[in-house]
Amino acid sequence: MANVAVVGAQWGDEGKGKIVDWLSNRADVVVRFQGGHNAGHTLVVDGRVYKLALLPSGVVQGKPSIIGNGVVVDPWHLVGEIEKIEAQGVSITPDLLTIADNACLILPIHPELDVAREAAASGRGARIGTTGRGIGPAYEDKVGRRAIRVCDLASEADLKTKIERLRSHHDPLRAGLGLAPIDPDALLAQLLEIAPKVLPFVKPAWRVLDQAQRAGKRILFEGAQGAFLDVDHGTYPYVTSSNTVAGQAAAGSGLGPRGVGYVLGIVKAYTTRVGEGPFACELTDAVGEHLATVGREVGVNTGRARRCGWFDAVLVRQSVAINGIDGIALTKLDVLDGLETLKICVGYRIGGEIFDYLPSSLNDQAAAEPVFEELEGWTESTGSVRSFKDLNANAVKYVRRIEELIGAPVALLSTSPERDDTILMRDPFLG
Structure with a gap:
């Protein structure tokens, strides 16, 4: 049996929560x-919706x-998220949840x-489009070697010293920004109050x-x-402040690279992104509205509307390479139901010039015009289909064409937000 690393292979919001669950x-x-x-990860289990942000999705399953x-x-x-999930009937105990003692804290500042x-x-006119939740500044303090870490909560003396350094x-x-x-x-009082929890x-x-290994x-x-x-491989500077690719699974957990195992990339059957930055395949027409409405494309934690567009095989093929993806989980196929033509x-x-990859230059990314291939859509419903043989012929052709273009097989196919509406084509844990 192999370990499995699950990563988003586009701009996030690909449905990782359901797949991890x-x-x-x-x-x-x-x-x-x-x-x-x-x-934000949304899990739908037996009709009950769980919205997680920091807690790993395994807590809902009772997995360490x-x-x-x-x-x-x-x-x-x-602490607030723990209380919210416990109110939904999930007990979060120290036997279930571990927080790394060397993780860095986000502070009110x-x-x-x-x-x-x-x-x-x-x-x-230079917004990045952050969530405003302090992620970037916290990572800055981490690499600047002045962060307060989780383990520091156990020592008032350490907290005092590190606050002065901050x-x-x-x-x-803060003075330059009018704060x-x-x-x-x-x-200090805030930290000492939260520490026992x-x-x-x-x-x-x-x-x-x-x-465990x-x-x-x-x-x-x-x-x-x-x-x-990803702060290195993404559409910089319109990126997050951490490495999001599969290689970070080793560094961000401490297990070591040989322990990561099978890499499963989560890929939406179309493309979305939140916030600012280049998006070559973005649609602002009726099709874009269809994707946004039927796909319920709103951020789980932020409530921000997601920009929608056609599937970008160039982007995902590049993602397959930089993540070392072994197979993909293709999600939200049912959102394409009813579209006469797909691109x-x-x-x-x-x-x-025609490029078969996304250049690093922001100017090139902004100037990129998509070259499309058209496929015939379908009117039949794919929603809640649980067997690949039960998919209509055009949906099958669409999935197979994606596999050819990105250079990776579909291991899982999701046809609705429900956990059980997932077609297993290759078991990632079997490598």
């Missing part, structure tokens, strides 16, 4: 390895779940800085995972966002 039935441990509570060191943790949001920067950038960096930034200086006493869950996550447990790595929001982007025209 479905795979959790076959896993023994589930671990989040990057991002923060800017990522880990928030890895690659995640930035807002402890106040975390981080969203304040995030929002102020976006406001200032908006006046210059002040020396943040107060000049008041950090109040060290208030911040977080510390019972804190352990060396790498050690928990190492023990040695015991032959099956580990499911749960990614957030998508490959083209797939097979190249970009930039300055008279």
Whole structure:
């Protein structure tokens, strides 16, 4: 049996929550390895909807779940999310949930800085389109070696020292943005108040995972966002502040690269993105409206409308390469029901030249015009179909053409938000 890493292969919002939840039935441990509570996963289980942001999807299944060191943790949001999920009948105990002791914290000063920067950038027409939840500033403090980490919550003396270090960096930034200086006493009091609610869950996550691996447990790595929001490989600077690709599963959990196993890329049957940035296949016509309406394309946590467009095979083929994807889970096929003609982007025209990849230059990305291939659509419903042989012929042709163009097989096919409406074509845990 192989471990499985689940990553978004587009710009996020591909339906990772449902797929991870479905795979959790076959896993023994589930671990989040990057991002923060800017990522939202919706699970629909027996008609009940669970909306998660920081908690790994495994908690709903009662599977041991880990928030890895690659995640930035807002402890106040975390405690609130635990309370919300427990109110839905899911008990979150230290036996179920582990928080890496070396994960870095999102503090109240981080969203304040995030929002102020976006406001200032908006006046210059240079918004990135962040969620305003402090993810970027928290990662900046991490790489700047001044972050407060989860383990620091156990020591008032350590907190005092680190708050002073933060002040020396943040107060000049805050002054330039018209924000008041950090109040060290208030911040310390907030941290000391939340600490007892977080510390019972804190352990060396790498050690928990190492023990699980040695015991032959099956580990499911749960990614957030998508490959083209990766801070290195995405449409920079319109990206998130962490590495979202599969390679981060090792670094963000502490298990080591050989432990990652099978890489499953989640791919929507069309393309969406949230926020600013280039999007060659974007549709602003009736088809785009159809995708947005039928697909319910609104951010889980932010409520922001998602931009919609045709399937971009160039983008996903590149994602297959940079993630080392072994197979994909193709989601929301049913949203295409009723469309007479479908289009797939097979190249970009930039300055008279045809590209079979997305260049790194922001100017080239903005200038890219999609080169489309047309396929015949279908009127039959694919919703809730649970066997590949029961799909109509044109839907089968569409799936097979996607496989050819991206260079990876479809391992799972999702035909509705419900957990059981998933067609297993290849079992990722069997490698």
